Amino acid sequence: MNSDTSPLSVRQRTELETRFSGCRCGRVSGEGMHLYRVMSGDDELLCRVSGAFRHAAAKKNEYPVTGDWVALRGDGGLIEGVLTREACIGRASAGGTTEQQILAANVDLAFIVAGLDGGRNLTRRGIERYLVMVRESGAVPLLVLNKLDLCADIAGSLQEAEEAAPDVRQLLTSTVTGDGIDELIDSIGPEHTAVMLGPSGVGKSSLINALLGEQRLAEGDTRQSDHRGRHTSTSRSLVLLPGGGSLIDTPGLRELRLWAGEGSLDEVFHDLEYYARNCRFRDCTHQGEPDCAVQKALVDGALSHERYESYLELRKELDYLHRRNDEQARAEEVRRWKQISKSVKRFYKNKKG
Template sequence: MNIEQYGWNEEWKMKWNEKLQQLEARILEPGRIVGDFGSKYRVTASTGEIWGELSGKLRHSLSGSGEYPAVGDWVALAMQDGGEHAVIHGVLPRRSVISRKVAGVTQEEQIVASNVDTLFLVSALNDDFNVRRMERYLIMAWNSGANPVILLTKADLCTDAADKIAEMQLAAPGVAVHAVSALLGDGRDELLPYIGRGQTVALTGSSGCGKSTMVNWLSGQNLQLTQDIREGDSRGRHTTTHRELFVLPDGGIIVDTPGMRELQLWEDDGGLNLAFGDISTLAADCRFSDCRHVREEGCAVLEAVASGVLDEKRLLNYRKTQKELLFQNSKEVKQKRKTAAASVKGTPPRAKGNSWQRVLEEY
C-alpha cells in the first residue's frame, strides 16, 4: 500500500515530524482515516486498510466532538496484532475543516470532512434546485478553507439548464459552476482539474442531489449505493449513511458524505462576507458604518434592491443568516459549549428552556 496515493506528501511529512515530538516515544506510523463508523474508524496505512480506535489517553484529552478524528484526517497509529488493527494516538494539524452545527439544539460542532482541497457543493437541476440553500453551503465552504465549486447534477432532466446556471452564478460570484450529467456522461472533463493526483475533494449537498452517483461516475465503479428520488417533491432518500473516502482512477481522492436535510452553520470565519461579496461591496458605500440594511437612510444595499441591481430575496437570506451566526457567537451559546465540554464524556447536555430555533427568533 502506497499512502502517497491518499495524498501523503512533503507537507504532511513535516507535520508528522513535528507531531512525533509531542507524543510519547513509541513506534508509530502515519495513516489516513477513510471511513468514520462512530466508535471505530477505517484507516489506510502501509499495511492497507485496517480498523482503528482511539487510545484511552487521546479520547480523554478531547473536549468536544469537533476535536475527534474525522474522514480525511492524518493520524498517528500504533499497530496491533501484526498490523491488522491500530490504535490512534494523535491527529496531525488540519489544512482545512468542513464543519457544521449538529442537528437539533445541542451546541456541538460536527466535522463533515478534513484536509479537503476542493469542496463540491452539489445541487440537482430538478424541483429541488434552491439558490438560497446554496448560499448557506457557500458560507460553510468559505469558512472551511477549501475551494468551493458548485456542481449542478442531473442536467439531462433540465430543459432550462442555461438559465439555472446563470442564476447560480449570480448568487455565487467568483465560484466555478459546472452542470453535469452522469447518465449522459456530460461534464466530466471539466472536473478533471479538481481530481488530479494527490488532490482531495469532498461532496456535500441535500439528500437526493446525486452525490453517490457522482462518486460512482467519477470512479468508474459502483462504490456507493444509489436510490431513486421520490416522485412529487424531487427529494431523495438517505443513501450514504456514513462518511467515506475513495481513491479515483485519475489519482484524486474523493469523500462522500450523507445528505443533509438541513444545514445549521457553525461559527463564521469570514465566510458570510465571501458568500455575499456583492452585499459587502455595496455596504462600503452605506452612509453609516454600522448599517444593518433594514431601514437606514443612505443605505446603498437597500438602494441596490430598489433599483433591481440586488435581488431582495438574497438580501433577506443574508439578514437571516447573519442573525443566525451572531447568535452562534453569542455569550449564551459559548457558555453552553463550555458546559458541554466540561461534562462527563458521552451525550452532550441538551439546551434547556427555549429551543435553538425560538431563541434565534428572539435574538
C-alpha cells in the first residue's frame, strides 16, 4: 500500500501535512498487547504509540484500532497520532463504565453476515441490532445470507431477512458452490474498505478466504447440536484484496451492546416511524397513549408485533445508554469543579502564607 496513493480523505491528508508534518502515513492492519501491525508503502511494521501520544490520549478509544490511518515518525515504529476517523463501527464497552469501543475504523461498506443453515444463526433481532450499529457508523450495509447450500427454505429466509432489514441489499452466498462470491467481490470498490460482521459460525472466515482466493484465515466448524460457531478469528485484522480494496475481519461478538443515537434506530425502523408521524402526540412512546398511529397499525395488521417488540427493546436499551452517559458527564463535571475549587483554595492559602 503506497502512502502516496492511499485513499485518504482531503481532511485526513491535510491533517497529515499540517498537524503531523514530517510524518509518513500508515494503516493499522492488526492490534496486539501494546503493539500494532501497520502497513506503510510496501512494508508491514510492528509499531508502538509514542510517549507524547500516551500522554495526550484521554480515553481508551483514542488509541489506534484496525483500519486507522496513523502518522509514523521517521523510519516507522512510533505512532505519533491517529488521523481523524471517517466512519467507525463501534459498540458500547462492557463493564461498569459507559464508553464506545471501536471495532473498525474508516469503513465504507459493512457486510452483515447471517447463516442459512438453521439454528440460531439467522435471527431477525440479531440482524436489526447489527443494522443499527452500521447505520450509526455511516457505512453502507449489505446483508450477506451465507451457506446457501445448507438452506432448507430459501424463500422463507429471504422474507425474514427482508422484514428485518427492509430496503437493504441482500446477497445469497455459498463458499461451497461459489454462489454470490463474484457479486461480493464486485461490491467492494478498489479504494474502499469493507468489514465483516456477524456471530460466530456464519462463515465469515470462509467468505474472506473466498474473496482472497486462498486459505489465509483459519475456518472453524459449527456444532451440529445447536448450530453455534466456534471463534476462529480472535482479533480484528485488515487484509488487502487482489482486485483492490481492503477487508476487515472481526471475531464473532458474544455480546453486542449498542452505541447509537435515536436517528440510527429510526432509520432502521423507518416503517414504524412512518406510522409514528401520525400519532396525536409528538413525544408518543407508542405504548398506550391515545390516538397512537403505531398502535392502530398493529391492530390493523400493517405492522408486525415482532418488529414492534424489537423496536421497544432496542429503544429501551438506547435510552438506558443515554441516561448513563448523562450521569457520567454530570459526575465528571462535578469532579472537575471540585478539583478547580481545591486548586483555588491552595492558591489563596499559599498566597497568604
